[in-house]
Structures are given as C-alpha cells and as structure tokens.
Amino acid sequence: MYGNESDVGAAIAESDLSRKDIFLTTKVWYDRLEPQALKASVDESLAKLGTDYLDLLLIHWPSPDDAVPMADYLGALRDVRQAGKARHIGVSNFTIAQVDQAVELLGADALLTNQVEVHPFLQNHKVVEHCQRLGLTVTGYxxxxxxxxxxxxxxxxxxxxxxxxxxxxxxxxxxxxxxxxxxxxxxxxxxxxxxxxxxxxxxxxxxxxxxxxxxxxxxxxxxxxxxxxx
Structure with missing residues (x-):
C-alpha cells in the first residue's frame, strides 16, 4: 500500500547493518485477506524487501463488513508465522470487539500488537486500555x-x-x-x-x-x- 518495500529492501542491502539488528515490519492490505492472497502478499513483500523473514507482520485493516471471515485471515497469518516467515504477528485498526475475537481465535499470546491511531487529539483510551489489560502491546501511529x-x-x-x-x-x-x-x-x-x-x-x-x-x-x-x- 505504501509502495516503499523495494526502496527499503535496497536501503537495507546497501547498509552495513546486520539483518538481526533491524526490526522489519510490513502489512497485508485489506483486499488481500483471502488466505492464499494473504500468503502471496507476504511472499511478494519478502522478495521486495530482500529478506526471508519479517520481524512483525500486521493485518492493516480488518476485513470490511467481514467479507473475509476473521478466522480465515488470522489462520493464514498464523500459518505464515509457523512457516518462519514472520517472527511476530499482529493487527492494526482493530476495535475492542475485533481484538477480543482475534484473541479468542488465536489465543492471548499469539498477537504482539494492535496498531491504532493515537495522538493528543485522539487518545483512544478504551481500545488502548483494553489491549493493555490483555497484555497486547499498543503501537500508536x-x-x-x-x-x-x-x-x-x-x-x-x-x-x-x-x-x-x-x-x-x-x-x-x-x-x-x-x-x-x-x-x-x-x-x-x-x-x-x-x-x-x-x-x-x-x-x-x-x-x-x-x-x-x-x-x-x-x-x-x-x-x-x-x-x-x-
């Protein structure tokens, strides 16, 4: 979606940094949440980034109107992690109800983070505090x-x-x-x-x-x- 994975991959390749010293995150866009499409999206991202694993893989947005069942795309996300293509998995822009559903599907320890908008003018207390009570790291964009x-x-x-x-x-x-x-x-x-x-x-x-x-x-x-x- 951001169109920068190839540039990031090139920058990493040109740097003197070891891959283990970089925390690399990318996301799957909401129109690629069908399990096979999700896995293909991850493979494309890995190729552009020039790496064989991600440190964190996120679902960018929950499926609009639940067009793709959450069990399907979170199951695929779990498969990607189990295949060694992502060290951690998480979600972004999930509401309290969606976080609870995700935890019910994958377990409390499966997800690293919920990435949501947070700034002084939108403090998002309810979802932030709910995630923190569950032990989920909140990432504020x-x-x-x-x-x-x-x-x-x-x-x-x-x-x-x-x-x-x-x-x-x-x-x-x-x-x-x-x-x-x-x-x-x-x-x-x-x-x-x-x-x-x-x-x-x-x-x-x-x-x-x-x-x-x-x-x-x-x-x-x-x-x-x-x-x-x-």
Missing part, C-alpha cells in the same frame, strides 16, 4: 497528528518548559502511556529529535494538561474502516 501538534498552545508551552519541540512533547506523552510511538519523518534532524523525545519526563500536571486536549479527532477514517469504539 500518527502520534504527531500529521503536524497538528506543532500548532497547539498547550504543547508549545510545555515544550518551552523542557527546551523541546511540541512534537517531542507529544511523543513523550504517548510513550508515557506505555504505547510504542511510530512517528514518520523524511529528515534526519527530525528522526534524531524523535529519539531524544524518549529522554523527556513529563510531570503529572503536564500529562493532565495534554489529556485535556482529547477531542476525538480521528485522521485515518476511510470508508472501509470498522465501527470505532466511542
């Missing part, structure tokens, strides 16, 4: 709300107090909730700044101020999305 955090007065004030940027404060807040943040950037300077955000410790008052920013502003909401938890 769009933690910077496509740059909107840079314009927020509360985040700017807290950033000034820490000698940081609003983006770093947003990332520090996401991480403080026990969520793995996955910001994206094409600039080396910003990538380094994202790493430095891990050193920021927010006070309870600062976390409370950020918690008050929640307005349910969902950015990734395509017409095939599930019925989100309110």
């Amino acid at each position: 769009m933690p910077l709300a496509v740059g909107k955090v840079m314009k927020d007065d509360t985040l700017k004030r807290i950033a000034d107090d820490h000698g940081a940027t609003p983006a770093q404060i947003a990332l520090a807040w996401v991480v403080s909730r026990g969520i793995v943040a996955i910001p994206s950037s094409t600039k080396a300077k910003n990538l380094q700044g994202n790493i430095e955000a891990l050193r920021i410790e927010l006070s309870q008052a600062e976390r409370d101020a950020i918690a008050a920013l929640d307005r349910g502003e969902r950015i990734a909401d395509p017409d095939f999305a599930p019925n989100w938890d309110a």
